Amino acid sequence: MLGAMGTTLGPFTLDHERRQLMRDGRTLALGQRGYVLFETLAEAGGAAVSKDTLMERAWPGLVVEESNLSVQISALRRALGADGDSIVITVPRIGYRLVVRPPSSETLRGPPLIAVLPVLNQGSGDEENDFSDGTVDDVITALSRFKTFAVLSRSASFALRDRGSNAATAARELGVRYILEVGVRRRADRLRVTAQLLSADVGAALFAESYDGSASEVFAFQDRITQAVVGVIEPAIRTAEIERVRRKPPESLDAYDLFLKALPMVYAPTPQRHEEALALLQKSAELDPSFGLPLAYAAWIYEKRISARLPSLGNSDHDNCIALAHAALKVGRSDPIVRAICSFVLYRLERNAAMLEGLREAVRENPNNVVILNLSGIGHQMSGDADEALRCRRRAYELSPSAPDAYVSLHGMGAAEMMRGNLETAVQWCLRSLATFNEWPFTYMTLATCYERLGRMDDARAMVRRLRELNPTLTLTALEEGVDRCDDAYGLAVIPSLRAAGLPER
Known part of the structure; x- marks a missing residue:
């Protein structure tokens, strides 16, 4: 202090x-x-x-x-x-x-620092070590696109590597919270890459995986490893950070900690803790007015509630949502996830077509962020660009297929295929989404539409009944009002089928 x-x-x-x-x-x-x-x-x-x-x-x-x-x-x-x-x-x-090693009674505040370390295997040849170093370079570059954590530079990371068995101790001295170790072994023309994410303070493994590929396709293999590792690392660190904050005394929480504490409530598929999340995000923004993420996520909560036709939390959820999005952009425009959330919110609520370009820019700046990809997918789905929506959703799922919220990407692929007219394929994606999480209302909307178009009316009516169980207040009138406000191509596609399958008018 x-x-x-x-x-x-x-x-x-x-x-x-x-x-x-x-x-x-x-x-x-x-x-x-x-x-x-x-x-x-x-x-x-x-x-x-x-x-x-x-x-x-x-x-x-x-x-x-x-x-x-x-x-x-x-x-x-x-x-x-x-x-x-x-x-x-x-x-x-x-x-x-x-990054200065703090006294034992202190902890570094703010987003975590990550070190990506190449692991030198005894007896490895120059080719294996060059491949390992190149993979580490690619991973550092990809991870540096995220703003929710910082990545130790290449020179500092390789200096740690050269410390050998003392690398972990040296990393802790630099304030590193997480270490990603990348190692390579070769057998004949095959390469095996191992990646392990460790908590620097206790050495516990948070993630470990191995990847096999051909030495003759080294660059394509490096690209595949980078995509796979980065897609898993961000949610793994997010989960670890949320758990770290959960163990901290409430009086010691800073702006970043409060933001992390709210995240599970924002990402939850149900709205029960939205008000609690908004209070945490508001306090986070008050503690650090230059921190754009809490403002953006608060705007997103209001958008979620508006889209789900939930009761208003204040005088005007619509106005609060737009004001928060603009405030977040003012202080956090350099963060692609802030730009993606706010672009989506403003496109959704203001019919601002220019915001679609904001989504595209966010994807270009960080093509490995699942949240950005899913938001871009939804935006393009609403605009009627099913092909681009499908590309975004597919990449989001490929990056993190085992994530708890993978059902969002799976349903998104189903919705895009439904809009492209590939009904049987859409049904298969939606059923996979249900197998992951069976309380996502939009999955039932898409399934009801596909079944109605396929002439499977009993199945379509069953989907509508389940939809009403999840959201008893949902009516065709509410859906049509939402479509009128934002020219939602997806909404226009599902409403006729939902009407035929028995969703009440009012």
Whole structure:
């Protein structure tokens, strides 16, 4: 915690009165801007600090080129010592982060830091090690597109690798919470890649998998591994972080912790805890007004309720939703998931066709985020572009087929195939969705439509009865009002069949 006179961070001491930085009692030769940069990074408590914020603090009232910041950061790292590159960490697309081993009574705040380490197998040849290093490079690049965690740079990761058996200890000293180890073995023309995600503090394995491929198709194999690993890592880390926060005392929760605590309530298929989630997200946003994710997720909750025709939580869920989406974009536009959620919400509620491009941009920026892909799939489904909807949904499912919410992607593929006229294929995808989770109303809507078009009226009526059990207030009038508001191509496709299968008008 920063004090008025001085702050101790591991071996470092900040003397705020003299504006000096000491390491192990020795004053470091820092210029004024170097001190300000270190102090600003220290105030963030381990969280990433944007380049704009650092430049505003180091050059108040002046407009300077980003290259000036790079020069000052390089000088700061040199002044800190030989390990300066491991203390001031570059966070791709954001800025920088200070990682200093805290005293045992402290924990780093904010999103976690991940290290991706190539594992050198004794007796491995240069080809295997080159393949391992190349795969690690690709995984670091792909993971750096996520903004809910930070990834240790390639140079710092490979420096840890060279520490051998001390890599895990060194990672903890840098503030790393999770370590992803990637190893390669070769037998004849076959390669086996192993990936293991570890919790840095206790060494527990959170995920482990192996992948086999041909050495003659090395680049295609690397691409497949990267996609498979990244698709699993993000939800695994999210689950671990939520569990970590669950164990923390309520009075110690920061903005990021509160956001994490709300996530299971947002992703839950039922709305019972929406109000609790909104309260947590509001408090998170109040603690950190520059944090766009809680605002975006709060907007998404309101959109979910509007789409499900649930009772309003306030004077106007519609107005609250739109206001939150615009507020989130104002502070978090650089985060593709914020942009995806807000683009979807604004397309859904304002008929703003330009928001479809926002969804496409988010997918281009992070094509490995399942949430972004599913939102883009829904948006294109609503716009009538079933082919693009199917591509997004299929990639979302391929990235994370065992995720608890895989039923969303499975149903999305079924809905897209229904809109393309492939009714039997649509039924198979929807049945797989039901086998994963059988209380998702939209799956029953799509199945009822397919069965009615196939002439299987008894099955169509059974789907409508189940739909009414899940949402007793759902009527054709409510669906038609929603379609009128946003020109929903999916809604227009299902309403005639739902009417024929017996969904009440009012």
